[in-house]
Amino acid sequence: MKSQLIIFDFFGTLGFFAKEVKKEDFLKGNVDCGLFDDAKEVFGLPCQKAILTTGSAFLFSNLGLEKHFEIFTPKETKFIKPDTRAFLMVLEKFNVKPKQAVMVGDEIERDILPAEKLGMKAILIDRENKIKNYSGIKIRSLAELKNILI
Numbered sequence: 001m002k003s004q005l006i007i008f009d010f011f012g013t014l015g016f017f018a019k020e021v022k023k024e025d026f027l028k029g030n031v032d033c034g035l036f037d038d039a040k041e042v043f044g045l046p047c048q049k050a051i052l053t054t055g056s057a058f059l060f061s062n063l064g065l066e067k068h069f070e071i072f073t074p075k076e077t078k079f080i081k082p083d084t085r086a087f088l089m090v091l092e093k094f095n096v097k098p099k100q101a102v103m104v105g106d107e108i109e110r111d112i113l114p115a116e117k118l119g120m121k122a123i124l125i126d127r128e129n130k131i132k133n134y135s136g137i138k139i140r141s142l143a144e145l146k147n148i149l150i
Helices: 023-028 037-042 084-094 108-118 142-149
Strands: 005-008 015-017 033-035 048-052 070-072 101-105 121-125 137-139
Touching (some): 037 142, 108 121, 137 142
Parallel strands (some): 005 048
Antiparallel strands (some): 015 033
16 A cells, blocks of 8 residues: 655654754754755655654754645654654544554654554664664665655
8 A cells, every 4th residue: 555644753864963962052942953965855755744753843943844744743742752642643633544654763762663563664764774683674865765665
């Protein structure tokens, strides 16, 4: 079955902190985030797209992601990953069943396991090939998604 919804993690999957973040910078909102070069590869995928993150929206509000994704932070879901209720809130908003959705993330505990527990397809992005003993679907670049999902 073709996926109707792809849910992406933000940090480590689509984007990153542009510099080391100190507590005082974070409290002042003086934090710069960027997108990985391959993030633009997913903008045109022919399905609905969401971001489910534990971060606050202000961290990446300057990136224009709302044009391509519906963004869910703990403020919207009232839950924090790996709580499966955060994932369920996203699925409910899109009126999509777990088996019709895919989760793409860089953390097994926060992204992959909760999605699999719900019956979603899960794809681990391991940009530096550091995770060796993972038997599920693993990619090193978001550019690989097109071939997996189509």
